[in-house]
Amino acid sequence: MSTRTFREPQPPVIAAPYWSEERAAVQAEARRFAAEEILPVADELDPHKAEFPASLVEGLAKQGYFGITVPTELGGMGLGVLEYCMISEELARAWLSTASVIVRAQGAMGVNVADPQRRRTLIERSARGDWIGAAALSEPEVGSDLAAVRTRAERDGNEFVISGEKRWCGNALAADFIQVFCRLADPEPGQSRAAGLGSILVEKERGSFPAGLTGVPIDKIGYHGFRTWNLTFNGLRVPTANRVFPKPAGDLTPLTETEATSTAGFKAVEAELNTARVQTAARAVGLARGAVEDTLAYLQEREQFGRPIGDFQYLRFTVAEMAARVDQARAFYQQVAHMIDSGLPCRREAAMVKLTATEMAAEVTAQAIQLHGGNGYTTERRVERYWRDARLTTIFEGTSEIQRKIIADRLLPKSPLG
Numbered sequence: 001m002s003t004r005t006f007r008e009p010q011p012p013v014i015a016a017p018y019w020s021e022e023r024a025a026v027q028a029e030a031r032r033f034a035a036e037e038i039l040p041v042a043d044e045l046d047p048h049k050a051e052f053p054a055s056l057v058e059g060l061a062k063q064g065y066f067g068i069t070v071p072t073e074l075g076g077m078g079l080g081v082l083e084y085c086m087i088s089e090e091l092a093r094a095w096l097s098t099a100s101v102i103v104r105a106q107g108a109m110g111v112n113v114a115d116p117q118r119r120r121t122l123i124e125r126s127a128r129g130d131w132i133g134a135a136a137l138s139e140p141e142v143g144s145d146l147a148a149v150r151t152r153a154e155r156d157g158n159e160f161v162i163s164g165e166k167r168w169c170g171n172a173l174a175a176d177f178i179q180v181f182c183r184l185a186d187p188e189p190g191q192s193r194a195a196g197l198g199s200i201l202v203e204k205e206r207g208s209f210p211a212g213l214t215g216v217p218i219d220k221i222g223y224h225g226f227r228t229w230n231l232t233f234n235g236l237r238v239p240t241a242n243r244v245f246p247k248p249a250g251d252l253t254p255l256t257e258t259e260a261t262s263t264a265g266f267k268a269v270e271a272e273l274n275t276a277r278v279q280t281a282a283r284a285v286g287l288a289r290g291a292v293e294d295t296l297a298y299l300q301e302r303e304q305f306g307r308p309i310g311d312f313q314y315l316r317f318t319v320a321e322m323a324a325r326v327d328q329a330r331a332f333y334q335q336v337a338h339m340i341d342s343g344l345p346c347r348r349e350a351a352m353v354k355l356t357a358t359e360m361a362a363e364v365t366a367q368a369i370q371l372h373g374g375n376g377y378t379t380e381r382r383v384e385r386y387w388r389d390a391r392l393t394t395i396f397e398g399t400s401e402i403q404r405k406i407i408a409d410r411l412l413p414k415s416p417l418g
Contacts, residue, residue: 030090042095061129066105085282092286097225136166212236222388281357291368355403359391
């Protein structure tokens with residue numbers, strides 16, 4: 001074993017226009033928590049495809065990470081999407097699953113019911129990690145085309161009766177609620193297919209499904225710790241008061257008549273995807289950064305021909321390019337997160353950063369395995385975990401192909417023949 005002194009990797013930077021002492025402190029604390037509290041648990045449990053323990057969820061709650069974007073007067077940290085993404089990068093660098101579970105709160109999911117006082121209560125619970133959800137969007141035959149959703153919620157007096165099947169529902173069993181995207185009414189003649197779609201809250205106990213709902217876990221090649229489910233709704237009854245309306249996150253005002261009769265559920269889901277895609281870009285950066293940092297250590301540790309392999313120019317140049325791509329993607333996600341915080345439209349930019357950051361992460365983590373040689377193709381090193389998880393980021397929250405379509409449609413209008 002070499003006695004050479006390793007050079008520690010530099011901490012991730014905050015792009016100059018967005019730097020502040022407060023943000024640097026938030027980032028440093030997230031990095032400490034991830035390294036000390038998450039990484040050892042991930043190293044122990046991920047090889048066994050085990051779920052993250054309740055103690056880790058409690059730790060995230062104590063850090064306030066379920067309420068990063070919730071106003072302080074409602075029990076949250078009162079921060080923006082930029083800080084949310086910075087923290088997500090740090091968590092994902094340790095274990096992608098922990099950066100994913102905090103998405104299931106933030107006061108933006110499972111709270112926008114009609115009653116303002118109940119809405120406040122749910123936001124406060126969300127901020128303290130006592131109202132963590134799961135999103136049931138996709139179906140076995142419905143992925144990117146959400147307007148084709150077939151799961152139905154039929155009204156019966158003061159209840160909705162939900163029937164149908166949902167796929168790729170992460171955290172469903174461990175959640176306090178499942179937000180189900182379904183068809184509430186058929187489109188009127190001349191309306192788009194998206195008309196009549198909306199979301200319903202299914203309240204539940206953690207660790208069990210209510211009557212009328214069953215689930216089968218999906219065996220994935222990665223993304224362990226965060227169990228994913230195929231759900232079947234068979235006449236599940238839910239109070240009509242559990243309908244979710246398209247109101248801005250944290251809005252406690254009573255529903256207007258327009259909001260109460262709105263069929264804008266589809267557009268509300270689309271709007272939420274902007275933040276989700278930027279946060280996914282941040283998670284991808286965290287995975288790629290982990291791969292670079294572990295590779296830097298390995299290049300100094302591994303010796304061939306009497307010297308560390310990090311002395312060989314080709315390997316040095318390769319890891320330099322990897323690091324540059326990570327920093328480039330980080331600066332981009334910080335820019336788009338700042339746009340969201342500033343209230344600027346950014347659907348194109350959100351698609352761009354999601355596309356570039358996730359494709360970068362898939363390529364950089366694969367390159368990290370290559371630089372580890374045979375050791376990279378074992379479960380003894382973390383790079384294989386980063387690689388498995390990074391590959392998924394190009395698929396969820398809208399595939400790379402969907403992002404390319406969004407970008408192209410905003411850059412280049414189709415001709416009448418298109």
